[in-house]
Structures are given as C-alpha cells and as structure tokens.
Amino acid sequence: MSRSHLIQHPGPKTSPRRHVVRGLSAPLAFELPEGMTLMAAVAAAMDKAGCDTAVIRLDGLKIGPYNYVMPDKSPDDEHVAWYSQTHSGEEAVLQQATAIVGRRSGDWFLHCHAYWEDKKTGRHAGHLLPDQVTVAANFKGSGHGFVGGCFDVTADAETNFSFFRPKPLVAAPRVNAAIVCLAPHEDLVTSVAELCAELGFSNPEVLGIGSLIGADFRDAPSMASPISEVLLLKGAKGGGSGQEPLLPMFCVDPDGNFFEGDLIRGGAPVCVTFEMILIGE
Template identity: 70%
Template sequence: MSRSHLIRHPGPPTQPRRHVVRGVAEPLSFELGAGEVLMTAIAQVMDAADCDSAVVRLDGLVLGPYEFVMPDKSPDDDHAAWYSETHSGPSARLDRGTAIVGRRNGEWFLHCHAIWEDPQRGRCAGHLLPHQVTIGAAYSGAGYRFDGGCFDVTADAETNFSFFRPRQLRQRQEVNAAIVSLAPHEDLSTAVAELSAELALGNPQVVGIGSLIGADFIDAPSMESPISEVLLLNGACGAGPDGPYLPTFCVDPDGNFFEGTLKPKTVPVCVTFEMLLVAG
C-alpha cells in the first residue's frame, strides 16, 4: 500500500525524478584515527584516494562525544518534514552505518545514517552530524570509491531542502556503477529494479540512505509514519526472481525502529534517497 498521498512538498515537482550518473566503482579500504573529527578524517581519506565520490560503511565504528538528529515533523509550511532538536552523547558504538561522501560548496561533505548502542541511551538511530562526531578508537573501514561524477549538495525547489544530487564530471569509457538520487514519491523498489535493467548492471549491490513515506515489509510489521530516516542494510541488491532485495532499517519521529525486507511498490521516497549501484 503506497502512502505517497500523505506528504506534499511546498514546491513544484522537479525534473528529472531520477538523477543518475554512470561511472566506475572500486573497493576502498581506509583507516580512521582515534580522536579525529569524523568529517576531517573522511576528508583526508578522500584526498588520499583521489576519487570523485564514495560510499563507505562505518559498521563497528566507536564514537567519542557525538551529536545527531532524528526525523521530525516540520514546524511550518516551508517543508513537509524536518529534523529533531540536536541530541548528544559521550560515547557509542555503531552497529551499522552508511555514509555518502561528496562535496558541499567545493569541500568534502558526508551524509550518514546509522544505528548504534549508547551506554546511557541504549539503542539509537538517526542522522549523525559529521562535524560534531569524534572518533573514539582507531578504525579500519571499507566501501567504494567512485569516479566519473560526484554527489554534490544542491538546492531543491520542490522540497526546499539542499541535499546530495549526482553531478557528472567526466565520461568513462567502461562503467560498472552509477550514483543515483531519487525525487519525492518515486517508489524505491521500482526505481532500483528499473535502473538495474536500464543501466545493464545485472544484479547490482545497492548501498544507500534516505527517507520514506511509510513502508511495508515482507517479513516485519509496517512503518506507518510518513516521515522517517532510512538505511539500506548489507546484502541489498537490485534484481532477483521476486524483484529487488532491499533489507532496510527505519526510524520514525517517535524513535520507533522498523527493520525488514521492503515489499515492492509500497515505499515512496519522502525527501530524497541517495544510492550507489555496483554491477553484480
């Protein structure tokens, strides 16, 4: 059941509804040092990797002092959704986390959704603020570097937000991947299935984060909230006998958690969804 009608954004629909840049993705391994600010440390990784963009996993990362926000209702008519007040904690350990790395005003920037354990708060989930997160212990991580285009923070008239949108930087002769952002009301599962076929990626690995207008799961109770923050889990892929396999974790404004495999054609995007598809 689509809940797309529950969200209306203040501006006219932007075109295209799917922003796609093809390029080359390769595995990326990296090290982060204890005591560093997350954004500063990732910027150093990106400079050393000499790539255009990246998507990295942060599973198991230990945090020192950190700040985060959760999804929330908008306080006015300027946006259809907004963020909670800023929360903070002295330490935590990420269970699972994904960061999209691109540019904002020419400088490295990242967008990170994660699930973690906080000794004081218990289990938490939300949007980590990269300039307000300190790395608590040395960390070895992995992900994908991407060349041919970058995620670039772009103003969006439809939602009145600025967020990552793929921007092409150069043509690559041989490509094996694409960076993608989806506009509001695009069905996530449908978009992944169609892009996998259109881009001839076979059964691609899909790594991404964003927000959804509710969600139905094959194997778990539904999320009814039209406002959320979402993280695709390890193993997500774009094509299979029954369509895309999209294990997902969601948090709603009340702090409720939902985890399961998305049911096709029931998962419209709320504000945006950012993804990397790598040929399988």
C-alpha cells in the same frame, strides 16, 4: 499500500525524477584516526583515495562524544519534514552505518545515517552530524569509490531542501556502477528494479540512505509514519533477470520507533530524497 498521498511538497515537481550518473566503482579501504571529527577524518581519507565520490560503511566505528538528530515534523509550511533537536551521547559503537561522501561548495561533505548502541543509554538511530562526532578509536573501514561523477549538495525547489544530487564529471574509462538520487514519491523498490534493467546490471550491490513515506515489509510490521530516516542494510541487492530487488531496510520514525525488514514493491515511496550507489560487475 502506498502512503505517498500523505506528503505534499511546497514546490513544483522537479524533472527528472531519477538523477543517474554512470561511472566506474572500485573497492575503497580507508583509515579514520582516533580523536578527529568524523568529517575531518573522512575528508583526509578522501584526499588520499583518488576518487570523485564514495559510499562507505562505518559498521563497528567507535564514536564519542557525538551529536545526532532524528526525523521530525516541520515547524513551518516551507518543508514537509524537519530535524529534531540535537541529541548527544558520550560513547557508542555504530552497528550499521552508511555515509554518502561528496562535495558541498567544493569541500568534502558527508551524509550519514546509522543505528548504534550507546554504552549508557542503549540503542539509538538517526542522522549523525559529521562535524560533531568524534572518532573514539582508530578505525579501518571499507566502501566503494566512484569515478565519473560526484554527489554534490544541490538546492531543490520541490522540497526546499539542499541535498546530494549526482553531478557528472569527466567520463570514466568504463562503466560498472551508477550513483543515483530519487525524487519524492518515487517507489524505491520499483526504481531500483527499473534502473537495473536500464543500466544492464544483474543483481548489483546497493547501498543508500534517505527518507520514506512509510514502509511496508515482506517479513515485518509496517512503518506508518510518513516521516523517517532510513538506511539500507547489508545484503541489499538490485535484482534483475526476473529477480525482484532484495532491499533490507532499517527505519526510525519521529517517536524513536525502529522498523526493519525487506521492502515490498509499491510500499516504499521516497519522502524527501534517497541517495544510493548501484555496483555491477
């Protein structure tokens, strides 16, 4: 059952509801040196990568010290949700983590959601602050570079937030992928299924992060909270040719409760935004 009615943003609805830029994706391998901040290390890697934007996985990355925030209620009437106070940790390993890498005012910037195991305090999840996270050991990672467009931090009148939105650049020589931003109240499963049909992708890999107004799963208890931070887990696929998308999702709510399972159609309306890449053949 959709909980979309629980959230009403302060501004007028933006159009379109699905921002999509088609382009060319290729596998991306990179290294992050020990001792650098996550933001500086990723920026240096992107300078070498030769792509316009990227979505990367940071599973297994050792971090510390580090700061992060969790989802929280808004302190004012200008936003429907906000961030918690800043939390800190000394040493942790990211279990699963996805970072969208794009531009903010022309400079590299990243948006990262993760869950991790802290050596002292156990399991946590949330939004890592990239310039307040130190890479604790040399790391070799992978992801997907993208040419033909860029995730660019853009002010959004509907939500009063600034977040990544796909921006078209010089057209790629061919198309095998798309970078996407979904507006509030768009159902994630429905959107992915319809986008795959529109793009002609058959069961593409999907990576993405964002927030949901509650979540219903095929195989696990629902998340009731209309405020959350979420990330798609390994194995997410877009479906197509009569096949329903398979979107395993990890969620954390403002109370620090974790929820995990395969999303069902109609059970995952976007809260503020959802940023993702769909990678076809």
